[in-house]
Amino acid sequence: MPSRQSSRTLNSKTPRKAYRKFHPGTQPAYNYPPYASTQKRCPTQPLVIAPQTLSEITGPVFGWDDVKPTDHDLTRQHKGDPIGERIVVTGRVLEENGKPVANTLVEVWQANAAGRYPHRTDQHNAPIDPNFSGAGRTCTDAEGRYRFVTIRPGEYPWRNHYNAWRPAHIHFSLFGRAFLTRMVTQMYFPGDPLLPYDPMFTCIENEAARNRMVSVFDWESTIPEQALGYRFDIVLRGPEETPMEKMP
Amino acid sequence: MSLFATGSQTVGPYLHIGLDWLNTRDIAGKGIAGERVAVQGQLIDGNGNGVNDGLIEIWQANAAGKYAHPDDAQKKPLEKGWRGFGRIPTDAKGGFRFTTIKPGRVPAPGGGLQAPHLVVSVFMRGMLKQLATRLYFPDEPAANADDPVLKLVPAARRATLIPKKKGKALEWNIVLQGKNETVFLDHF
Numbered sequence: 478m479p480s481r482q483s484s485r486t487l488n489s490k491t492p493r494k495a496y497r498k499f500h501p502g503t504q505p506a507y508n509y510p511p512y513a514s515t516q517k518r519c520p521t522q523p524l525v526i527a528p529q530t531l532s533e534i535t536g537p538v539f540g541w542d543d544v545k546p547t548d549h550d551l552t553r554q555h556k557g558d559p560i561g562e563r564i565v566v567t568g569r570v571l572e573e574n575g576k577p578v579a580n581t582l583v584e585v586w587q588a589n590a591a592g593r594y595p596h597r598t599d600q601h602n603a604p605i606d607p608n609f610s611g612a613g614r615t616c617t618d619a620e621g622r623y624r625f626v627t628i629r630p631g632e633y634p635w636r637n638h639y640n641a642w643r644p645a646h647i648h649f650s651l652f653g654r655a656f657l658t659r660m661v662t663q664m665y666f667p668g669d670p671l672l673p674y675d676p677m678f679t680c681i682e683n684e685a686a687r688n689r690m691v692s693v694f695d696w697e698s699t700i701p702e703q704a705l706g707y708r709f710d711i712v713l714r715g716p717e718e719t720p721m722e723k724m725p
Numbered sequence: 726m727s728l729f730a731t732g733s734q735t736v737g738p739y740l741h742i743g744l745d746w747l748n749t750r751d752i753a754g755k756g757i758a759g760e761r762v763a764v765q766g767q768l769i770d771g772n773g774n775g776v777n778d779g780l781i782e783i784w785q786a787n788a789a790g791k792y793a794h795p796d797d798a799q800k801k802p803l804e805k806g807w808r809g810f811g812r813i814p815t816d817a818k819g820g821f822r823f824t825t826i827k828p829g830r831v832p833a834p835g836g837g838l839q840a841p842h843l844v845v846s847v848f849m850r851g852m853l854k855q856l857a858t859r860l861y862f863p864d865e866p867a868a869n870a871d872d873p874v875l876k877l878v879p880a881a882r883r884a885t886l887i888p889k890k891k892g893k894a895l896e897w898n899i900v901l902q903g904k905n906e907t908v909f910l911d912h913f
Contacts, residue, residue, distance in 0.1 A: 524910060532784070573728050598778070681732035
């Protein structure tokens with residue numbers, strides 16, 4: 478289990494000067510017509526290609542000082558137990574070079590077990606759970622590990638197309654080391670039959686990157702007689718390697 | 726080792742549940758040096774409507790032109806308590822507002838200095854990956870004319886990155902589509 482550390486520190490002592498271009502197909506397009514709302518919310522002019530300057534290779538530094546020790550447990554935020562199947566979600570935050578991202582903030586939010594968010598705009602006809610708010614946060618440890626305790630979120634309908642349902646998912650927000658590594662993604666569950674119908678899932682062309690959004694059942698983090706474990710590793714944009722590092 | 730990066734996904738319509746705890750009205754708290762500025766504006770979609778389920782995030786240097794980050798090796802003062810980060814949600818009409826201090830100039834790649842600027846990420850429902858842009862300052866015409874990023878922007882579109890002075894505040898709209906479409910950046 479990740480351990481709390483006292484200060485805001487980043488792991489790599491080597492200064493970073495530049496970040497890699499994403500591998501083709503690992504990131505979605507701004508205009509993806511199967512997700513209808515993208516069409517009026519995407520730029521129509523080409524993005525202006527700009528250098529990575531000091532402003533982009535730096536970014537906000539958060540740490541254990543910014544989260545409370547209980548923020549990672551979404552089942553302990555109210556008087557009673559939330560309804561639903563308790564789960565543990567663990568994983569590592571890594572860079573594309575495989576190195577861990579230490580002491581970085583991880584934020585999550587999700588629907589309750591019935592597929593309902595406690596939000597004024599969520600009109601889905603499913604019950605609100607007074608014992609579940611659905612928000613959590615934590616930090617990674619020196620090895621990039623994080624851990625949440627929560628309940629398995631329910632699937633829910635949305636109006637993107639006829640009979641559209643979102644697969645069960647947990648929203649994840651990550652900062653990494655720089656403005657350029659900022660990432661918001663979603664974690665899905667293995668074997669969810671809704672995945673191939675979901676434009677959020679299918680918007681990632683690269684199969685390996687798409688499947689990276691699907692967690693795996695993890696017997697080792699499963700707590701006997703208490704909660705199933707799921708592992709979800711997250712890979713953020715990594716540093717550009719110098720020619721020396723590239724040599725075998 | 727080479728790993729494929731995780732794919733970016735939208736924040737969706739219920740972003741506030743998970744993200745509001747870091748909302749920021751004032752990026753520069755008490756005791757932070759610098760010229761105070763107020764920024765207000767609206768996030769506008771391709772139909773001309775305000776985006777009520779979005780947020781912007783700001784990252785900036787302090788008044789000395791120093792980032793609170795270990796990869797900024799400049800020998801410049803950094804106040805205790807300065808982080809330089811802001812998260813500002815849009816309201817029911819797509820409006821946003823925040824106060825901060827005007828940042829100092831930071832180094833440009835290959836020498837020289839950049840004009841004072843904020844770097845900005847834009848998130849919303851209906852957007853699968855955040856957009857990056859910059860806010861420059863209208864009272865810096867000489868520095869802006871020499872800025873290495875602003876110079877890459879077609880001249881006719883540069884005004885979309887420079888707010889207009891409105892009373893004591895700076896007014897800056899982020900327009901996703903159309904005639905006054907904001908310039909978005911790709912730092913590949």
